[in-house]
Amino acid sequence: MSKKPSATADSSAGTPAPGKDHAGAAVNASLSAEQRIALYRTMVRIRRFEERSLRAYQAKKIGGFLHLYIGQEAVAVGCCSLMGKDDHVITAYRDHGHAIAVGMEMNPLMAELYGKATGCSKGKGGSMHFFDPARNYWGGHGIVGGQVPLGAGLAYAIKYKGLKGACMTFMGDGAVNQGAVHEAYNLAALWDLPVIFVIENNGYSMGTSQARSSAGDLARRAEAYGMAWGVCDGHDIYEVRACMGPFLEKARTSSKPAVVEVRTYRYRGHSVADPDNTYRAKAEIEEYRRTKDPIQVFQNQLLGEKVLDAALVEKIDGEARAEADVSADFAEASPLPTVADIQKDVYWEADNPSQRKSGGRLFFN
Amino acid sequence: MPLLQYREAIRQALAEELAKDPNVVVLGEEVAQFHGAYKVTEGLLEKFGPKRIVDTPISEAGFIGMGLGASMLGLRPVIELMFWSFYSVAFDQILNNAANVRYMSGGQIACPIVIRGPANGGTNVGATHSHTPENVLANHPGVKVVVPSTPYDAKGLLKSAIRDNDPVMFLENTMLYGDKGEVPADEYLIPLGKADVKREGKDLSIITYGRAAIQSLAAAKLLEQEHGVSAEVVDLRSIRPLDIDTVLASVAKTHRVLIVEEQKPFCGVGAQLAYMIQSEAFDELDGPIARLSTVDAPAIYSPPIEAEQLPNAQRIVKAAIEALD
Numbered sequence: 001m002s003k004k005p006s007a008t009a010d011s012s013a014g015t016p017a018p019g020k021d022h023a024g025a026a027v028n029a030s031l032s033a034e035q036r037i038a039l040y041r042t043m044v045r046i047r048r049f050e051e052r053s054l055r056a057y058q059a060k061k062i063g064g065f066l067h068l069y070i071g072q073e074a075v076a077v078g079c080c081s082l083m084g085k086d087d088h089v090i091t092a093y094r095d096h097g098h099a100i101a102v103g104m105e106m107n108p109l110m111a112e113l114y115g116k117a118t119g120c121s122k123g124k125g126g127s128m129h130f131f132d133p134a135r136n137y138w139g140g141h142g143i144v145g146g147q148v149p150l151g152a153g154l155a156y157a158i159k160y161k162g163l164k165g166a167c168m169t170f171m172g173d174g175a176v177n178q179g180a181v182h183e184a185y186n187l188a189a190l191w192d193l194p195v196i197f198v199i200e201n202n203g204y205s206m207g208t209s210q211a212r213s214s215a216g217d218l219a220r221r222a223e224a225y226g227m228a229w230g231v232c233d234g235h236d237i238y239e240v241r242a243c244m245g246p247f248l249e250k251a252r253t254s255s256k257p258a259v260v261e262v263r264t265y266r267y268r269g270h271s272v273a274d275p276d277n278t279y280r281a282k283a284e285i286e287e288y289r290r291t292k293d294p295i296q297v298f299q300n301q302l303l304g305e306k307v308l309d310a311a312l313v314e315k316i317d318g319e320a321r322a323e324a325d326v327s328a329d330f331a332e333a334s335p336l337p338t339v340a341d342i343q344k345d346v347y348w349e350a351d352n353p354s355q356r357k358s359g360g361r362l363f364f365n
Numbered sequence: 366m367p368l369l370q371y372r373e374a375i376r377q378a379l380a381e382e383l384a385k386d387p388n389v390v391v392l393g394e395e396v397a398q399f400h401g402a403y404k405v406t407e408g409l410l411e412k413f414g415p416k417r418i419v420d421t422p423i424s425e426a427g428f429i430g431m432g433l434g435a436s437m438l439g440l441r442p443v444i445e446l447m448f449w450s451f452y453s454v455a456f457d458q459i460l461n462n463a464a465n466v467r468y469m470s471g472g473q474i475a476c477p478i479v480i481r482g483p484a485n486g487g488t489n490v491g492a493t494h495s496h497t498p499e500n501v502l503a504n505h506p507g508v509k510v511v512v513p514s515t516p517y518d519a520k521g522l523l524k525s526a527i528r529d530n531d532p533v534m535f536l537e538n539t540m541l542y543g544d545k546g547e548v549p550a551d552e553y554l555i556p557l558g559k560a561d562v563k564r565e566g567k568d569l570s571i572i573t574y575g576r577a578a579i580q581s582l583a584a585a586k587l588l589e590q591e592h593g594v595s596a597e598v599v600d601l602r603s604i605r606p607l608d609i610d611t612v613l614a615s616v617a618k619t620h621r622v623l624i625v626e627e628q629k630p631f632c633g634v635g636a637q638l639a640y641m642i643q644s645e646a647f648d649e650l651d652g653p654i655a656r657l658s659t660v661d662a663p664a665i666y667s668p669p670i671e672a673e674q675l676p677n678a679q680r681i682v683k684a685a686i687e688a689l690d
Contacts, residue, residue, distance in 0.1 A: 090434075122471035131470035138437060139470065146457050149427050153434020160390065160416070160440060180457065183427025190422065345472030346506045348530035357525065360558025360606035363506070364637070 023301065025242035027082070033307045037316075039081055039237060040302055043073040043295050045320045046097045049106050052324035053096070053113055057272050061332070062113045064126050069097035071267040074294035075200050076101040078240030079168055082248055083136065086158060086165025090138040090151045092172055093128035094200075094266075102137045104130070106327035116334035123337045124345060144205075145171060145178030148197065152184040155195035159255055166194040166251035168244075173261075174205025176218050188257035189225040196247050197222075199261040200234065206270040207279040219261035227257050234264030235292040238301070265292070366549055372405045372542040374516035375481075378523035379406065379443065381552065383413050386441060389527060392419040392428055393445030393482075402447045403483065403542050425451050429480065430458035433532075436478040437466065443527060449484030449536055450496040463532040464507035479526045481535035484512075485576060485627060486664045486675050488539055495664035499575075500633045502534045503605040509533045510604040511557055514578040516546035518602055521555030529557065538576045558606030562615065566597035569685055570615040572638055573625040574601040577676045581625050584681035596685060604634055612638065613646050620651040623688045625676050630658035655688035657681060 022028060031039075050068050057066045069076070072094075080089060080101035091098045099109055104120060112119030113127055120130055121140075130140040138154060141147035151169025158165045175181055176199060188195045205213050222229035228250070232243035240262060247258040265288045269276035302308040343363055349356045350363075369377070382389050391406060391413075397420040400407035410418040421428040425446065432442035446452060452459060459480065466474050486495040503510045509531055513519040519537065526533040563578060564585050571581045578600040588594040599615050601608065616622055622642055624635040639654045660674040673680070 088438075120471065121469055121473075124471050125469040129469040131473055133437070133470070133473050138434075138474075139466070141462075143457055143461055146430070146461060149430020149458060150434035150437070150462060152427070153431035153436070154438055155434075156431055157435040157438035157440050160435065161438075180426045180430060183424040184431065186422060186424060187427050187431055343506075345468050345470075347509075348467065348475045351472055352530075357529070357554075358509070358557035358559075358603075358606050360560075360603060360608040360610075362558075362606045364607075364641075 022236060022238035022242040025238070025245070027241050027245035028238045036302055036305070036307050037312070039077055040298055040308065041316050041320070042077045042101060043237070043298065044316055045106070045323065046073045046077070046100045047295060048317070048320035048324045049100060049109065049327065050096055052328055053110065054272065056110070056113065056328055062127070063115060065093070066113070066127050066272040067094040067270065068266065068268040068272070069094050071288065071294070072200060072202060072234065072264045073097055074237040074240055074298065075234040075262050075264050078237040079198060079244050082241060082245055084165065084252070086163040087248070087252070088136040088138060088154045088158070088165065088167040089170070090147050090154060090167065091140065091170035092144065092147055092175065093140070093142050094172065095128065095130050095140040098170065099130040099132065099137060099140070102132065102135045104132050104135065104137065106323055107330040110327035111331040111334045114331035114334070115336065116331055117337045117341065118330070118334040122341065122345065145175040145181045147171070148175065148181045148184040151197070152188050152193055152195055155188065155193040155257070156191070158194055164252045166196060166248055168196050168198055168248070170198045170200060172205065173199055173201040173203065173210055173218060174208070174213065176214055176221065185222070185225045185227065185259070189227045192255045193257050194251040194255045195257045196244070196251055197257070197259045199259065200264055201261050202264050202266045204270070204279065207274065209279065219259045222259035227259055229259040229261070231261045231263065234262035235294045235297055237294065237298050366547040368545045369516050369548040370542065371516045371519055371537070371544050371546070372403060374520035374546070374548050375405050375523055375537065376407065376409070377548070378520045378527070379409060380412065382524055382527040383409070383417055388439060389441045389443060390417050390419060391443045391445065392421050392432055394421055394423055394447050396420060396445050401445070403539060405542070406445065425455040426458050429455040430462060432478050433458060433463050433466070433476055436476045437474050441477045441527060443479045443481060446480060446482035448494050449482050449498055450494045452498055459508070460502070460505045464505040468507060475530045476532045477530045479523070479533045479535055481523070482537060483539040483542070484536040485538040485540055486659065487576075487671060489666055489668045489671055491666045492663035497628050497659070499536055499604050500628055503634065507532065509557055509606065510536070511602065512536045512575040512604060513602060514541065514575055514600055516544065516548050518555060518561065520548055521553050522557065522602060525554050525557055533557070536575065540576055541579065544579070555602070557603045558608050559602065560608035560611035561600045561602055562597060562611065563600045564596070564598040566595040566619065568595045568619055569597065569621040569623060569689060570619045571596050571598045571623050571625055571681070571685070572601065572612055572615070573598065574604065575627055577625045577627045580676055580678050581681055583678040584685065587678060587682050588685055592682070592686060594685065594689065609641055609645070612642065616642055616646045617649045620649055621688055622650070622654045623685050624654065624656045625681055625684070626658050627676055628658055629661050630656065631661065633658055652688065655684055657684040
């Protein structure tokens with residue numbers, strides 16, 4: 001992790017100053033006790049879901065990749081908790097946290113990991129491709145940076161339709177050097193699209209540290225495009241919300257894009273296939289876990305606020321574990337897609353044969 | 366019936382669909398103020414204004430990805446690629462995102478986007494600007510691929526493409542933009558996936574599409590006049606969906622096949638056609654399926670030689686005579 005941020009191009013949006021009372025920020029001060037507990041519960045649910053999915057992966061119930069979000073929960077929950085009805089979210093392949101943060105249930109998510117027909121994408125997407133357009137959640141994308149122009153496009157449509165919304169377009173720190181990201185930055189700034197590019201900087205693009213992959217400060221690159229930018233720490237959900245809130249509001253009301261870098265950390269390897277023993281020290285992971293674990297930090301805050309007590313902490317944790325176990329049972333018991341299902345959901349026209357206008361063959365076997 | 370240029374027919378299709386549906390928006394490099402690098406969009410900015418006709422920076426991955434994202438929320442972007450050759454810098458957006466988003470979401474998302482522009486050789490612009498990617502595109506389930514050869518087809522097919530709820534790749538041809546043809550004044554649509562028998566014949570079926578269809582018609586005339594051969598010309602018009610039934614009906618009629626494509630042969634559209642014809646009409650064939658493609662090399666610059674690298678009427682006549690031997 002590199003040095004602290006120093007500036008914003010547009011100081012009216014602003015970056016929360018280090019040490020500031022983020023809990024007192026308007027966007028947080030207005031939260032009821034129930035709302036605070038709901039935020040905490042969502043973070044715990046994400047973690048227990050992912051821990052359960054890791055066990056399923058180790059038991060060979062899940063194929064492919066499994067990119068765990070553990071350690072980053074405050075980012076997705078903090079950002080997505082600010083969404084209004086016309087706000088949208090798109091992200092990359094580390095997408096379980098955002099899915100739960102926008103309100104998706106564990107059952108279809110776990111079933112998707114198991115490759116079952118009851119999965120959120122009918123077993124066709126897998127871990128990297130969770131979608132729920134009804135909750136304004138547009139995936140779940142596998143190619144680093146590839147989703148970023150799509151996020152600009154969602155914002156373009158929001159603006160074109162005259163809606164007061166914004167699109168939070170998440171990416172990792174490894175995405176910032178992709179050309180598609182810079183093309184999207186340029187279009188967003190050129191056309192004042194209501195998009196917030198959220199860089200979840202966990203310090204490592206796969207096994208390559210930020211220092212070995214990216215020149216300069218990541219969010220500051222926004223200055224070259226005349227965009228506002230900000231940086232905040234991602235282990236404190238109050239800080240995430242305090243930072244993101246004004247940028248999001250400005251995007252909604254004035255259609256102004258911004259780049260926000262959220263400094264966070266992942267405890268697990270890049271994916272489960274990463275043994276995580278070559279590029280960082282175990283002590284670094286332990287230090288973060290001990291001092292900055294986002295769930296522990298928020299739990300301590302809420303205990304201090306008397307919003308939580310030990311019994312409620314226990315209850316929430318137990319319920320989250322049980323919910324995750326139930327989702328694994330649901331996934332286990334669910335049917336697989338059929339071989340005939342392979343060719344469904346490819347073309348809208350093939351899926352809606354009564355409305356098909358074209359002739360000829362769409363498939364070739 | 367009015368005579369219109371191929372480019373004017375495309376422009377009419379755009380104008381009619383822009384007027385009909387407020388969600389249609391035309392984006393691309395130089396489409397608005399410049400009136401289009403090939404003047405296809407001339408006058409549309411003046412008629413529909415800058416919200417509907419949008420000049421983009423030179424940034425294909427950015428604006429194609431952006432258009433796709435907008436289509437997921439219900440817009441119907443029609444994106445112009447100045448050359449289809451530039452698709453390579455937006456490959457991930459077209460063939461990972463446009464082709465796959467519906468599938469990976471389990472059918473929850475539709476992407477009603479059209480990407481259109483010229484894809485052809487013959488203009489002496491060298492290998493970088495002369496790609497014909499219809500085979501590459503059609504290899505990706507999830508997208509549709511259309512290659513019109515006449516003004517009438519171009520207009521009717523583009524209107525259908527814009528109304529289609531799947532991503533449609535629409536491949537035009539700079540060598541045809543100035544060609545004139547009859548286009549009805551009244552509105553009409555041509556469904557995707559319907560081949561057109563552009564010339565009836567009894568001795569040989571030439572299966573083709575795009576500019577190669579126009580050259581095949583010229584060749585068919587020569588075959589008749591100079592060789593007494595009656596060639597049928599089947600213009601596929603759409604590569605995916607593919608109207609194989611019309612192809613097979615023609616084969617059953619003539620029993621001889623020549624496939625003509627402005628494509629490199631290896632893994633080209635013709636390879637798929639030949640496979641399907643032998644598989645589904647083996648007993649109808651009186652000889653091996655013949656095929657004429659672009660000579661297998663990057664597009665050569667040298668103008669007189671490039672004309673020989675591509676299919677042309679003389680090469681088609683020669684291939685037809687050989688096929689009938």
